[in-house]
Amino acid sequence: MFLERGSREPKDMLRRHRRLIVDVIHLALVACAFAASFLLRFEFALAPPYTRMLVVSLPLAAGAKLAVFRVFGLRDLAWRYLGFIDLVRIGASNLAASAAAALLLHSVIGRIFPGTPFPRSIYIIDLLAASALLASAHAAAKAMEDARHRRVTAPRRAPVPPRQRVAIYGAGNAGVLLLAEIHANPELGFEAVGFLDDNPLKRSLRIRGVRVLGTLEELPAVVYNHAIDMVLIALPRATGAQITAILEQCRAARVPAKRAPALEDLACNGDVLARQIRDVRIEDLLGRPLVELDAPEIRASIKGRVALVTGAGGSIGAELCRQIARHGPAALVGFDHSETALYEIDREMRARFPRLSFHPEIGSIRNPRRLEEVLRQHSPASVYHAAAYKHVPMMESQVLEALENNVFGTRNVAQAAAEAGCRNFVLISSDKAVQPANVMGATKRLAEMVVQSMAMASGRAQATTRTRFMAVRFGNVLGSSGSVIPVFRQQIATGGPLTVTHPEMRRFFMTAPEAAQLVLEAAAMGRGGEIFALEMGEPVRILDLARKMVLLSGLEPGHDIEIEFSGIRPGEKLYEELSAYEENTLPTPHSQIRIFSGLPMSTGELARSLEKLRLAVLEGDAGRVLLYLQELIPTYNPSNFVQRRVLSRALEDRAYA
Numbered sequence: 001m002f003l004e005r006g007s008r009e010p011k012d013m014l015r016r017h018r019r020l021i022v023d024v025i026h027l028a029l030v031a032c033a034f035a036a037s038f039l040l041r042f043e044f045a046l047a048p049p050y051t052r053m054l055v056v057s058l059p060l061a062a063g064a065k066l067a068v069f070r071v072f073g074l075r076d077l078a079w080r081y082l083g084f085i086d087l088v089r090i091g092a093s094n095l096a097a098s099a100a101a102a103l104l105l106h107s108v109i110g111r112i113f114p115g116t117p118f119p120r121s122i123y124i125i126d127l128l129a130a131s132a133l134l135a136s137a138h139a140a141a142k143a144m145e146d147a148r149h150r151r152v153t154a155p156r157r158a159p160v161p162p163r164q165r166v167a168i169y170g171a172g173n174a175g176v177l178l179l180a181e182i183h184a185n186p187e188l189g190f191e192a193v194g195f196l197d198d199n200p201l202k203r204s205l206r207i208r209g210v211r212v213l214g215t216l217e218e219l220p221a222v223v224y225n226h227a228i229d230m231v232l233i234a235l236p237r238a239t240g241a242q243i244t245a246i247l248e249q250c251r252a253a254r255v256p257a258k259r260a261p262a263l264e265d266l267a268c269n270g271d272v273l274a275r276q277i278r279d280v281r282i283e284d285l286l287g288r289p290l291v292e293l294d295a296p297e298i299r300a301s302i303k304g305r306v307a308l309v310t311g312a313g314g315s316i317g318a319e320l321c322r323q324i325a326r327h328g329p330a331a332l333v334g335f336d337h338s339e340t341a342l343y344e345i346d347r348e349m350r351a352r353f354p355r356l357s358f359h360p361e362i363g364s365i366r367n368p369r370r371l372e373e374v375l376r377q378h379s380p381a382s383v384y385h386a387a388a389y390k391h392v393p394m395m396e397s398q399v400l401e402a403l404e405n406n407v408f409g410t411r412n413v414a415q416a417a418a419e420a421g422c423r424n425f426v427l428i429s430s431d432k433a434v435q436p437a438n439v440m441g442a443t444k445r446l447a448e449m450v451v452q453s454m455a456m457a458s459g460r461a462q463a464t465t466r467t468r469f470m471a472v473r474f475g476n477v478l479g480s481s482g483s484v485i486p487v488f489r490q491q492i493a494t495g496g497p498l499t500v501t502h503p504e505m506r507r508f509f510m511t512a513p514e515a516a517q518l519v520l521e522a523a524a525m526g527r528g529g530e531i532f533a534l535e536m537g538e539p540v541r542i543l544d545l546a547r548k549m550v551l552l553s554g555l556e557p558g559h560d561i562e563i564e565f566s567g568i569r570p571g572e573k574l575y576e577e578l579s580a581y582e583e584n585t586l587p588t589p590h591s592q593i594r595i596f597s598g599l600p601m602s603t604g605e606l607a608r609s610l611e612k613l614r615l616a617v618l619e620g621d622a623g624r625v626l627l628y629l630q631e632l633i634p635t636y637n638p639s640n641f642v643q644r645r646v647l648s649r650a651l652e653d654r655a656y657a
C-alpha cells in the first residue's frame with residue numbers, strides 16, 4: 001500500500017500544480033531566448049555595460065512575457081493535442097509578449113542606463129528565438145506523450161492485421177481526415193499509399209506526407225504501378241454518376257472500392273471515421289440526395305410520448321421503430337400479425353435501445369377487438385399505420401384479400417385510434433395510389449380516402465378528443481421486402497441472369513430511413529386531413545439499376561452477368577404517375593414535401609359506398625367489387641389480368657348456379 005501510495009503521489013502533485021509547472025517552464029524558455037538574443041547580437045562577446053543591461057532587463061522582459069502568456073491562456077494548452085490553431089496562438093502570444101516587453105524595457109532601461117542605448121535588433125531576435133523555443137517545447141512534449149501513450153496502450157491493442165495498401169479517392173477535407181485516422185489507428189490495417197482526385201491542379205501535391213498520384217482516368221495505372229489493394233472513396237457529396245464512374249475504373253483495375261461516411265454521419269455516430277468505411281451501396285449510385293428533415297420538430301412530437309407502429313416487423317415498420325426509438329419516446333408498441341417478424345424487431349430494439357420500453361403485440365388489423373384492446377392498454381399518442389399488402393402482381397390475383405386488409409383494416413386501425421383519443425394517426429401510403437392501375441394502388445387510394453374522411457369527422461368532434469389523421473406517400477424503398485433489390489442480389493449470387501420486366505420500366509426510389517423520417521415529419525407538421533408527398537427527384541430505369549448492381553458486385557454487365565427481359569407483370573405500369581406532381585400538389589414549409597390537393601369525398605357518401613363494397617367482399621362477388629372500386633376511384637383503370645379474372649370467375653359462378 002505504501003509503495004502504491006508513493007508511486008501515485010508524484011503524478012497527483014503534477015496534476016495539482018500543472019499550471020505552476022508550465023509557468024516555470026515558460027519562464028525558463030523566455031529567459032533562455034532573451035539571453036540568447038543578447039549573445040547572438042554581440043556574437044558572444046558582451047561588453048561590461050551590456051552584461052549589466054542583460055542582468056537588469058532579463059527579469060523585466062521574462063515577467064512581462066509570462067503575464068501576457070497567462071492572458072493568452074498558454075499554460076492551459078493540452079500539449080499532447082498540439083495543433084495548427086495552438087501554434088497560431090503561441091505565435092500571437094509571443095508577438096504580444098515581445099511588444100509588451102519592448103514597451104517596458106524602453107521606459108525602464110533608458111533611465112537606468114542613460115548613456116547606453118538598448119539594441120533594437122534584440123527585440124526581433126528575441127521574438128524569433130522565443131517563438132521557436134516555445135513551439136519546439138510543445139512539439140517535443142506532444143511527441144513524448146504520444147510515444148508514452150503507444151507504450152501504455154500497445155499491450156491492450158489487438159494484433160495489427162496485415163496492411164492493405166489503399167488509395168484515397170478525394171484529396172479534400174474528408175480525404176485528409178480519413179488519412180489522419182489511418183495514421184492514428186494502425187490496427188485498422190490500412191497503409192495509405194496516395195490520393196486520387198478529379199482536380200488536375202492537385203497532382204503531385206503532398207498532403208500529410210502522402211502524394212496525389214493522379215485523376216480518375218489514371219486510376220488503373222496508379223493501381224498497377226503502386227500495387228494498390230483497395231480504393232477508399234472519400235467524396236461525401238459525390239453524385240451517383242461520379243461513384244459509378246469510379247466503380248467502373250476500379251472494375252477495370254480489378255481492385256475493390258469502399259466508401260467513407262459523410263462527415264455529418266460521423267458527427268452523429270461519434271465513431272472513428274476509418275471504422276465506418278463500408279461497401280459502396282446501391283443508393284450511392286442512384287445520385288439522389290437524401291431529404292433533410294426537421295429533426296428538432298420530430299423529436300418534440302415524439303419525446304416522452306407513447307407511439308404505436310402497425311406492421312412493425314416489415315421493412316418500413318421496422319425502420320419506423322428505429323427512427324422513433326432515437327427520439328426518446330416514453331414507450332414504443334410494435335403491432336404485427338407475423339410472430340417471426342415481431343420477434344426479430346423485438347430482439348433488435350432490446351439490443352440497440354436497452355433503455356427503451358418496447359412492447360411487441362401480436363394481432364391482425366382485421367380484428368377490431370384486438371386493436372381496441374392494445375390501444376386501450378398502451379394509450380399511444382401517435383399511431384403509424386404501416387401494415388399492408390404491397391406486392392403489386394400478387395394483389396392482382398387477391399383482390400378481396402387486398403381490400404379486406406388495406407382498406408377495411410386501415411379503417412379498423414383509424415377508428416380504434418379515434419376511440420382511444422390518439423393525438424396523431426399516420427397512414428403509410430404509396431405513389432401507386434396516384435392514377436392507380438393495379439389493385440394495390442387502388443386499395444391504397446381508398447385507404448387515403450378513409451383517412452381523409454376520418455379527419456373530417458374528427459374535425460367536427462370536440463377539441464379534447466380530436467385525432468389528427470393524415471397520410472404519407474412515397475415511392476419504392478430500396479432493399480425493402482418485395483422490392484427489386486433483394487431479387488437482383490439473389491440472381492447475382494447464383495450467377496444470373498438478372499430479369500428486368502421491360503427496358504423502359506422506371507420507378508422512383510428512396511431509402512428506408514428517409515421514408516421513415518418523412519412519416520415522422522408528417523406527423524409533426526400535419527394538422528389533419530393532409531396527404532403528404534415527397535419530392536422524389538428523377539425516376540430511375542430498372543435496367544440501369546440492374547447494371548449498377550452488377551457493377552457493385554465487381555462484375556461486368558452483359559459479360560459476367562446477363563440481363564434478360566421477362567415482360568411486364570399484371571398491374572405494372574412503365575412509369576409512375578408523379579409526372580403531374582407539381583399540378584396536383586400544394587407546397588408546405590418544407591421545400592421537399594408537398595400536400596396532395598385532391599378533394600375528399602363526403603363522410604356519409606364514403607361510408608355508404610364502403611358498406612356496399614364490404615358486403616360485396618363478404619359475398620365474394622368480384623364483379624361488383626370491381627364496379628364499386630371504379631365508382632369510388634374514377635381514375636382507377638383495372639388491368640386486363642384483373643378484368644379477365646373477374647370475368648372468368650363470373651362465368652364460373654353462373655355455370656355453378
